Amino acid sequence: MAGFSHRARAPVDIAMVAHPSVTLFVDLSEGDGLTYDVGGRHERGAVVVGLLPGDVRTTGRGAGECLQIRLEPVAAAAVLGSPSDICGLVVALDDVWGCAAERAEARLRAAASWDERFAIATKILGRRLVARRPADPEVAQAWRRTRASRGRVRIDRLADEVGWSRKRLLSRFRSQLGITPKRAARLVRFDHAAHLLAAGHSAATVAAASGYVDQSHLHRDVKEFSGQTPTAVAAAAWLAIDDVAWPIPRPARPRPVAAGR
Template identity: 30%
Template sequence: MASYAERPPQAATRGLLTCVWARSVMPSAVEETRVVPDACVDVMWERETGRMFVAGPDTGPHVTSLAAGELVGVRFHRGHSPVGLGVPADALRDERVELDALWAPSRVDRLADELAATASTERAQDVLSAAVLDGARGRSDPAVPAVLQLARSGARVGEMADSVGLTERQLHRRCLASFGYGPKVLQRVLRFDAAVRLARAGTGLADVAYRAGYADQAHLAREVRAFAGVPLTVLLG
């Protein structure tokens, strides 16, 4: 059997992280999982192997087998990963990158020792969160909140650029650095994520299409195929 749970991060990290989470898989429940785009970046630690890695912002499905054991993760607020990781988000797009490729080996070694000494999931989450916070440098792009709001509203790229006082080229470059996507792809990913959340909450597909901002169910179906690789009903299981 596999289980997944999220909780809010510690107060000190709430400006940087949106949640901490853990997935546990029993040996008899090893199975394939499909991770779909959500414009988020996560740092993860596998308790059984000690592996630490980063999952960048995806543009398509990432299908992998869940290994038996516990996977602990922390998730950045959208647009905030460059502060915690020290690299632009587009450098991680569609990638799974070992943490020691981004941070100094001595820092990664210390973190590995601290995580290995944890006796509980909650303690491991707190250690991983603190490590991300300790390494944070600078500030997120101040345009991030406005860009997210505009992208969710369905504003045209030109309108988004005008609203935040940038040219379209500047907006594209800064969106790539913060989110890993240009503004148009960011819009599509956010709309897709909203649709998946609505569907998982039990909303009918026709209402999902309308409430998430799609032209019709056919439009929704095409976008789900593009981002998930399977129909929405299959994705929901």
């Protein structure tokens, strides 16, 4: 989790960059707050950004605060329900949670500090995680291996490692995480490449280090996942704050980190 405060009265206009997680935003601003735009669809308030959202912009005006929560897809499958329903979309949290979303948002707004908000959110997510059926252990293992390999593990090898046939892995992975193993690997590889670009490495160096055939291959993936060029992604404000909001290495016992921007 991360808490963001924007205190300036100037307009906010930030292009989001796809990440291998399902993301929750709870806008705690007064007034109109933030708007999330994707494919001509607009959402406000508390929203869920599914995997592969494409070209998403966050816009707004004035001061405010926002709680952002990243859920790995395995956890999101339990916390949010069917991931295939939100894959590629930005949807209102109350469309997913119903009345529970409004109650959660009210509790977070009433909290006196970021630490209190983090504690409230942790309890809410924890209860839902325990109450719902998790993804199959084999699917969870396949996802972890995909992340650990930075998207460069072959599907046949994944199937062998979890003891399933390729067909079974494809079917269960997609039904439970809302994405195919191949597509998941491409998203993870893109994420690694995007952060290398943001760190100042050249497109040629990033392409070679991330397993792309050449710069053109990198350019196509960057365009598909972000709607931007490698040059634009390298300068993305969204990635520039990652090391602040999500510090690495993380503590042995995960705890929320507040980052004011």
